[in-house]
Amino acid sequence: MPEDADHMVTSRKLAFGMMLSNFHHGFWSDSIYPAPQMFLLDLDSKLGMAIPAIERRAGRGETARNGLLRVIERVSHAVHDNPPDPNAHRVYWHPGEAFLGRHSQEVLAYVSDKVPDQSWGMNRESPRIVAATLFELNSIYDYSPSRQAPIFDSLDLISPNGVVLLGSGSSNSDYEDGIYLTWKGVLIKRSSGTENSWHVVYHIGYQRLFQDAKWQGVIFVGQD
Known part of the structure; x- marks a missing residue:
């Protein structure tokens, strides 16, 4: 048995x-x-x-x-x-x-x-x-057919309850959604909503910005 x-x-x-x-x-x-x-x-x-x-x-x-x-x-x-x-x-x-x-x-x-x-x-x-x-x-x-590297240097991903899943998350509270010029390069922040939102912050260094053709047609209005 x-x-x-x-x-x-x-x-x-x-x-x-x-x-x-x-x-x-x-x-x-x-x-x-x-x-x-x-x-x-x-x-x-x-x-x-x-x-x-x-x-x-x-x-x-x-x-x-x-x-x-x-x-x-x-x-x-x-x-x-x-x-x-x-x-x-x-x-x-x-x-x-x-x-x-x-x-x-x-x-x-x-x-x-x-x-x-x-x-x-x-x-x-x-x-x-x-x-x-x-x-x-x-x-x-x-999975991209061209298998190219991401067009950003790093990203921060923050969950709705504030857990930093990727990156340092240090820039999340310093910026509203938008595009900013900093001394290190370009920072882009996007959120999924106004409350209990996902947040992602993309960091793009100046070297990548000038070398990558994908950014040539973009006009940035930012701040330090």
Whole structure:
């Protein structure tokens, strides 16, 4: 009986993983951008699931990723630092970090989730399950047909609750939305609204500004 029970639990996990993989593929199949790396994590155990599967092999000119267990360990550690409230019904954000082991940083977003006990295979009440996603900004840049570098030197990304996800965020409170000339170059700030907004600040050095043809036709009205 124990062997039959273990086999049943394993079969349920595989079936659940296949269902999530099919949904993930179907949801992103029409997108022009590559699908993000997603996870289901159990905060009370080491059980975790990555969708799609994580491979350490690297393409030509690429840095190999961390293995599955290492990535899940890093993501779980970040979630445990600020565990989601299951009753909050909101997305939590974690600042950019090299979760996948490459030189670039990925922004982590996660929410509290619920799955059927039979699918997860755990014989306990109300497991603390988290659904998480890693957003690889470099994969968005690299998708461009020309595969050119971003036309800015750096950016600051600040979530609505004030968490600095990328960059230093030091310029966010100093500027309203607009375009500014500073002693370092051009600063562009954009917000998604007036309250509880996302904020992004682009930093463009003068060297890039003068070399990049994309900026030749832009007229700037700014301030120091």
